[in-house]
Structures are given as C-alpha cells and as structure tokens.
Amino acid sequence: MGVSERYRDAWEGYWSATSDTPGEAIWDADPALSSVPDSALLLPYADTSLPVVDLGCGNGTQTRYLATRFARGTGVDLSHAAIAHARRADTEGVAEFAQLDLVDAEAVAALHERIGDANVYMRAVIHQSDAEARPAVAAAVTTLLGERGRAFVAELTPDSKAVLQRMAQGPDGPPEKLRRVLDHGLNPVSATEEEVPRLLRAAGLTTLADGDTALAQTAYLPDGTRLDLPARWFVLAATTAVG
Template sequence: MDVSERYREAWEGYWRAASDAPGEVIWDVDPSLSAVPHSELLRPYADASLPVVDLGCGNGTQTRYLATRFARAVGVDLSHAAIEHARRADTGKTAEFEQLDLVDGDAVRALRDRTGDTNVYMRAVIHQSEPQDRPAVARAVAELLGERGRAFVAELTPASKTVLQQAASGPDGPPPKLRRVFDHGLKPAGATDEEVPSLLRAAGLTILATGDTALPQTETMPDGTRMDLPARWFVLARM
C-alpha cells in the first residue's frame, strides 16, 4: 500500500515551492525549540548507541541536531524535494537522508534491515496523514524500533485548530507561511485526541511516558506573538 497520488503531489508541490532559507517553512524551528527538548524527554529511555530515524524529516533541521546526540541519524520523508532540501542543508554531512513512504510496509522493513533496531523521532506526522494511512504510519514506528529502540512522537491535538483559525482571522487572512500550507492542500490537526494513542497501541506500542506540550512555529499570530500549536508527546517502546 502507498499513499494516494494526491497526497504525494501535495507534499512534492509544497517542498518544490519552498526555498532553502532557514525558518521559511512554518514548522522549521530552531532545534532549541524542538529536537533539543524532545531528545531530553527521550534519552532517559533510549540507548543513544543505537541510530535514530527522523520520520517526516522535511529539510532535516532537527535530524542534524539528532546526529549530535545519537550514534547515527537518518532522516526520511515522503517528498523527494524535501530530501533534496535536507541534503543541501547538511553541509557537514552529519546525517543521512532518503525518500521513504511510511505507508509502504516493505520499504519500512527494508530500512529496518539496514539500520537494525533504531530509535525514532516523529513530529507531527500522524495528524497530517490521510485518515486511512494513519494506522500504517504508527506501524512503521513499531517496525523500526524492534526490541531495543525507543520512540518520541509528538502530534498536534484538535485544540490546534482553534489556534490556526485565530491566526487566519486577521484582516489579511492567514499569514504567508500558513497560507502556503493551505494553498497546497495540506490539512493540519486532523486527528482526534484519542485517535493518536489508540493508533499507537494498536500498532503494538506501549506508552512509557506522555505529556502535553506545544509545537512552536516560525509564524506569528495577529497580535505578534509566536504561533504555538497545542500538542501531546509520547515516549514509546514496542510491546
């Protein structure tokens, strides 16, 4: 099974239109706001001598930081254009990047065969996936972990929709970075509060720790404050 052609093309179009400028993509925040605190939540549970795979890595900003905390870092993304961005940005060749459809179980298993048991970092992928694909995304996390790996997963909650609506309510409509997301047919905050933990458990994952957080964005609200989207995080192991 693969993702739909519409979904694939939406992401390719988004990343082809994006520049290489840091922060131009709405979720391309500095690692100090994302991978740094997230890895601090993961590391008490994880073996840092194992690799880490960044699922939905985009242009690789967080992957490059994770490469400083784990033995090896691999960033994967559905979009070829995103992987091209990531490889250009990784001037120090600190990480590896490759295109991967998380819904393609054979491709996920092939990656696991190459990496062995691995830790996983996944930020805001399930909520953005099409509903029929979300179980396969959760299964991909479980497949990659094997027996020894641990995962950090952060997903937007439905409360994020309220923040996005507020951001779009200014006199000029959505701010530019958010408008580009909508213009390419991407639909953030699509999963319900209970859907994400239910999908994770159904995939054979056990929740070791969880909590509420916010995923900072590089866009601002109409009042000039930073856009922070309500989210929930999970540290996971395979049952």
C-alpha cells in the same frame, strides 16, 4: 501499498515551492525549541548507541541535531524535494537522508533490515496524514524500533486546529506561511486527540511517558508573539519489548 497520489503530490508541490531559507516552512523551528527539549524527554529511555530515524524530516533541521545525540541519524521523508533540501542543508554531512513512504510496509521493513533496531523521532506526522494511512504510519514506528529502540512522537491536538482557524480568519486572512500550507492542499490537525493514542496502541506500542507540550512554529501572531501549537508527546517502546 503507499500514500494516495493526491497526498504525495501535495507534499512534493509544497517542498518544491519552498526555498532553502531556514524557517520558511511554518514548522521549521530551531532545534532549541523542538528536538533539543524533545530529545531530553526521550534520552532517559533510549540507548544512544542505536541510530535515530527522523520520520517526516522535511529539510532535515531536526535530524542534524538528533545525529549529534545518537550513534548516527537518518532523516526520511515522503517528498523527494524535501530530501534534496535536507541534503543541501547538511553541509557538514552529519546525517543521511532518504526518500521513504511510511505507508509502504516493505520499504519500512527494508530500512529496518539495513540499519537494525533504531530510535525514532516523529513530530506532527500522524495528524496531517490521510485517515486511511494513519495506522500504517504508526506501524512504521513499531517496525523501526524493533526490540531495542524507543520513540518520541509528538502530535498536535484539536486545540491547535482552533488556533489555526482563528489565524486563517483574521482580517488579513492567514499569514503567508500558513497560507502556503493550505494552498498546497495540506490539512493540519485532522486527527482527533483520542485517535492518536489509540493508533499507537493498535500498532503494538506501549507508552512509557507522555505529557502536554506545544510545538513551536516559525510564524508569529499579530501581537508579535511566536505561534506555539498545543500538542501531546509520547515516549514509546514496542509492546513486545516491555511486555
């Protein structure tokens, strides 16, 4: 089992049409605005002697930072083109990158078998996944954690959808970075706020800490302020590890 062909092609098309320029992807924020504060929330709960896996790593910007905070870092993404971007950007070889379909339970289990229990970082993956794929995405987190790993998961809330809709309906239409997302058939913020914690619980994950945040983007509002999208974060462990 894997993601739909439509979904796979949408992401492959997006990353194939994206240059190596940092920040060209709307979500490719500087780590100082994303994985740095995110990992500060995770680290009090995590064993840093374990590796970290960045799920939906894209061009690897966050993976490269995370690899400096844990024993080693691995970034995985559905898109082969994204992984090619990530490998080119990692000029110092601080992390490793691999193509992985999170909906493919056997492939996820094989990764866990290879690296052992791991910490997980997942930023805004569930919300844009096809509805039928979301339980498997959450289950992938549980598989990779095993007994010892801990996860940081952040997902956009419906308030973000309203922000993006207002941007798209402006007099000049959506800004170029958002237009590229929409033109490739990607659907941001399609999960409800209640759905995400429900999916996490159903996947066998227990919330150790959570809170509200905003995910920094690389696009700007007409008044020049950076686009920050409302989100919720969770630090998680496998329920079997804390039960």
